[in-house]
Amino acid sequence: MKLWGGRFKNSSDELMEAFNSSLEIDKRLYEEDIIGSIAHVNMVFSQGILSDLEHDKIIDGLESIYDDIESGALLIAGNHEDIHSFVESNLISRIGETGKKLHTARSRNDQVAVDMRLYARKMAHKLLEVLDSYLEVLTEKAHNHPYLMPGYTHLQRAQVVTFKHHLLAYFEMAKRDKARLLNALEVLDENPLGAGALAGTTHNIDRDYTTELLNFKKKKENFMDAVSDRDYQIELTNVCTMIMMHLSRLSEDMILWCSQEFGFVTMDDRYSTGSSIMPQKKNPDAPELIRGKTAVVYGAHTTLLSMMKGLPLTYNKDMQEDKVQFFTAIDTTLSCLRIMTEVIRTMTVNKENMRNAVEAGFLNATELADYLVQKNVPFRDAHRIVGEVVLHCEENNSTIESLEIDTLKKFSEMIEDDVYDYIEYENILTKGIKKELL
Numbered sequence: 001m002k003l004w005g006g007r008f009k010n011s012s013d014e015l016m017e018a019f020n021s022s023l024e025i026d027k028r029l030y031e032e033d034i035i036g037s038i039a040h041v042n043m044v045f046s047q048g049i050l051s052d053l054e055h056d057k058i059i060d061g062l063e064s065i066y067d068d069i070e071s072g073a074l075l076i077a078g079n080h081e082d083i084h085s086f087v088e089s090n091l092i093s094r095i096g097e098t099g100k101k102l103h104t105a106r107s108r109n110d111q112v113a114v115d116m117r118l119y120a121r122k123m124a125h126k127l128l129e130v131l132d133s134y135l136e137v138l139t140e141k142a143h144n145h146p147y148l149m150p151g152y153t154h155l156q157r158a159q160v161v162t163f164k165h166h167l168l169a170y171f172e173m174a175k176r177d178k179a180r181l182l183n184a185l186e187v188l189d190e191n192p193l194g195a196g197a198l199a200g201t202t203h204n205i206d207r208d209y210t211t212e213l214l215n216f217k218k219k220k221e222n223f224m225d226a227v228s229d230r231d232y233q234i235e236l237t238n239v240c241t242m243i244m245m246h247l248s249r250l251s252e253d254m255i256l257w258c259s260q261e262f263g264f265v266t267m268d269d270r271y272s273t274g275s276s277i278m279p280q281k282k283n284p285d286a287p288e289l290i291r292g293k294t295a296v297v298y299g300a301h302t303t304l305l306s307m308m309k310g311l312p313l314t315y316n317k318d319m320q321e322d323k324v325q326f327f328t329a330i331d332t333t334l335s336c337l338r339i340m341t342e343v344i345r346t347m348t349v350n351k352e353n354m355r356n357a358v359e360a361g362f363l364n365a366t367e368l369a370d371y372l373v374q375k376n377v378p379f380r381d382a383h384r385i386v387g388e389v390v391l392h393c394e395e396n397n398s399t400i401e402s403l404e405i406d407t408l409k410k411f412s413e414m415i416e417d418d419v420y421d422y423i424e425y426e427n428i429l430t431k432g433i434k435k436e437l438l
Helices: 014-020 023-046 052-071 083-101 108-143 163-188 207-213 223-228 231-258 285-308 317-346 351-359 365-374 379-395 405-409 419-423 432-437
Strands: 148-153 156-162
Touching: 023 052, 023 083, 023 108, 023 207, 023 317, 052 083, 083 108, 108 163, 108 223, 108 231, 108 317, 148 163, 148 351, 156 163, 156 351, 163 231, 163 432, 231 285, 231 317, 285 317, 365 379, 365 419
Parallel strands: none
Antiparallel strands: 148 156
16 A cells, blocks of 8 residues: 555556565564554544544554564565555554544654654664673673783784783773763654654644653654654764774684684684684684674665765655665674674683783883883883893893893893892782783
């Protein structure tokens, strides 16, 4: 069934019918469409626009459609433009002519707008729930593994840190993601219902009542903005791009850590795959897929921005394409967060391998320079001296802490026996602000 057609002489071409239909994409909105319609019907009834009998028949019909979809008795399929025409068509077939009054004082434009806001709000709360689980696992894994490991700059070993502190860096990123998500939820929480096609309606409707029924914080003040606003989708997909960027960075760390060259962590078999030709392989496919899917979310976000940038007010059919991009970004982000949460929860942290990498990397060089500064050696001189010590160690296949005191004194007479305690790795993390690494 079409929701339009009276002024047309000819039927749509079959190719155009298929091209115009969005049912396969927006059918997931059936719950929001029915919830929004029930709120609308209750409101127009309260304003005396529908009779008691009409109200009850429509509400019963909508609830029966919902129950049948949920049970599988009614499949969302057929020659319908979208989920909105599917629901209305089924309502009319169930309750007759009264079903045609469902759309009184409403346009498909504000109907679509309220459905998408309800869905976006629901999915934002789901993202919050999954993000909280991810934050919890990061915290638990970090605090249970406070082991020494190399910290890197330029992918070169730089200074000693802890695995705990490294994971908690991603915790901080996810906390910011959560703050952005909460802000996006706050911004989108407006009711567009009642805006009509773009200029409201001559019916005496009560927008405050539908705002209350649908649990929105407030109503949209401008009708034209209400039906054409897609900022909330763009903002939520932007949050998704940030989450995915952070997950992708963690994925890159984990891919490196899983390699034989690093060996810092071992991924659980449940989140790894093998090779069709090389029996020895155990591939970190879960983080690699997350890294790849980040580009998918970026693409969805960019497509939404590009789609909206040239549209005049108010509604344009281009906006039908928002759903596939929005759904893609949300679905992908949710699945990646869930997988990464389990990857972290189940991975094994290899303490000894990280410790060996620390000792092989001259990661106490900065602390030796600090030691000399505390002996009143200017920092630039201390930096040069320690560079010479490191060069000596590289040429003699040794470490700073393994050098005899007489050898160290050749580089600076200020070095005393207490240097060994100062540059011992566990002790390094007990000095000054470095205590926060523990």
